[in-house]
Amino acid sequence: MNIKPLADRVVIKMLEAEETTKSGIILAGTAKEKPQVAEVVAVGPGGVVDGKEVKMELEVGDRVIMSKYAGTEVKLDGEEYTILRQSDILAKVD
């Protein structure tokens, strides 16, 4: 992994539907902006963001729920990732 998110951003990788089912989480099928289960692959340093101190609560490997259209998608070594702010992560799942 050679991507380092800035500030309060994290990089996440969407989990395949199969994995999603295995963990017992199924997304609401008809919701237009349906939530997403993803794995955290990189975490920014936090610090002062827009004048406010942000402490990173997430770690690489955490499984998280986010809203589908939050963040920016990038492809890295053929895999798709999403870069988004920690505040766009709704919950951790374990």
Place this chain on the structure above:
Amino acid sequence: MNIKPLADRVVIKMLEAEETTKSGIILAGTAKEKPQVAEVVAVGPGGVVDGKEVKMELEVGDRVIMSKYAGTEVKLDGEEYTILRQSDILAKVD
């Protein structure tokens, strides 16, 4: 329950119409964004959210009223839940 909301978020489960009636709460039928009675199933840690200290006032098991379209819906072990900020909860009912 294996979902842990982040920051000032809570996870709630909508109550069935029957339960709703039993508690004496009936939703206004014609209101387009009608309120919802729900039970709190998980509560985030609170703390500093967007630079402001947030103290969680809700506990697991609380029955609450919220606006229908607040938050994000997820399915967990076949049940639908909603993740939303504590500030989107209007009132507790007991």
Place this chain on the structure above:
Amino acid sequence: MNIKPLADRVVIKMLEAEETTKSGIILAGTAKEKPQVAEVVAVGPGGVVDGKEVKMELEVGDRVIMSKYAGTEVKLDGEEYTILRQSDILAKVD
């Protein structure tokens, strides 16, 4: 009454037109978002709301004027109530 508003919210009950007339208050008939006279039936605890200290100035039994579309309507034991922030209450009437 088994509804407890959170934070700086209050629960109010619209007064019937008759009562409204008795108190000498008549709403401007043609205004699209006409004000409402209501009675306060529950008051939240106030405290820190969105990072700002809010002191509740209203008490149960106060008669108040509000804008019609502020807040969220709920039905409780067959009666309609509105939950709204104290800052959406324009004035007290006595």
Place this chain on the structure above:
Amino acid sequence: MNIKPLADRVVIKMLEAEETTKSGIILAGTAKEKPQVAEVVAVGPGGVVDGKEVKMELEVGDRVIMSKYAGTEVKLDGEEYTILRQSDILAKVD
């Protein structure tokens, strides 16, 4: 007068066109949101409003200029009044 505005609100009564002319103030006829000359009939206590200390500068009896569509109209004992924030009052006239 039995209406007590909350926070930084004031209650004003529009002056008739005749009175307006007498004081030498004539509103710009074609302006869509034309200013209004009014008399202050009730003044809220001020204090902390939205986290900021507000000192009331207006007194009952002050003649003021406001924008037409600011505030909320109410009828009281057959007269029309407007409830609005002190910050929506542009100037005093004497």
Place this chain on the structure above:
Amino acid sequence: MNIKPLADRVVIKMLEAEETTKSGIILAGTAKEKPQVAEVVAVGPGGVVDGKEVKMELEVGDRVIMSKYAGTEVKLDGEEYTILRQSDILAKVD
């Protein structure tokens, strides 16, 4: 002059095109919201406005440039004036 602007507001009087030309200032003819040259005729007291201390930098008699649609127009003793915030004044001209 019997108009006293509140807070950080000033009252200005548009200068006639002739005067404008004399001072060497000509407005850009095709700009839709073209700037205006005006004379300050009354200055509010400044002080705490929306929680922030504002010091008035303008004096009666200053010639200023503003944007055309800022502020509210009033007629006073047959003359048109504009009431606007000091922060809507772009520059002084002398």
Place this chain on the structure above:
Amino acid sequence: MNIKPLADRVVIKMLEAEETTKSGIILAGTAKEKPQVAEVVAVGPGGVVDGKEVKMELEVGDRVIMSKYAGTEVKLDGEEYTILRQSDILAKVD
């Protein structure tokens, strides 16, 4: 030059296309809101602007890049100028 910008504003004069080319800066031709190269001709005093201390970093004679539609255009002694906030200046060029 008889124009004194207020607060954190500066007055700039667009450079002719020829001058622009000479300095090696060519604007992207198809961009709808294409940047502008301009020369600073007057600088406001800075100070507290909207409750925040602003220090002026620009000096008369600086060549700067701005966005085309920022600020307000005025004509002064037959020349067109733009008045805008220092924060709307993107970069200095030398």
Place this chain on the structure above:
Amino acid sequence: MNIKPLADRVVIKMLEAEETTKSGIILAGTAKEKPQVAEVVAVGPGGVVDGKEVKMELEVGDRVIMSKYAGTEVKLDGEEYTILRQSDILAKVD
């Protein structure tokens, strides 16, 4: 390079598609506002921006990911650059 970004801005140069591929980063082809890989060519001084202290975390030569439409494009010595705020840079890549 003769361009000095102000405040918390940086100047970046988009990397050619070939270079992008070489580093293993491929942009998501169908995303409407697809991210961009770019090289930082100039970094502003940071400091107090909009009342908040901003520390620059980027250095000349950093490779970064940004959103396509952030910032303002300029041409300098025949090359296209983008000027944008550091907070519009999502991540560093190495």
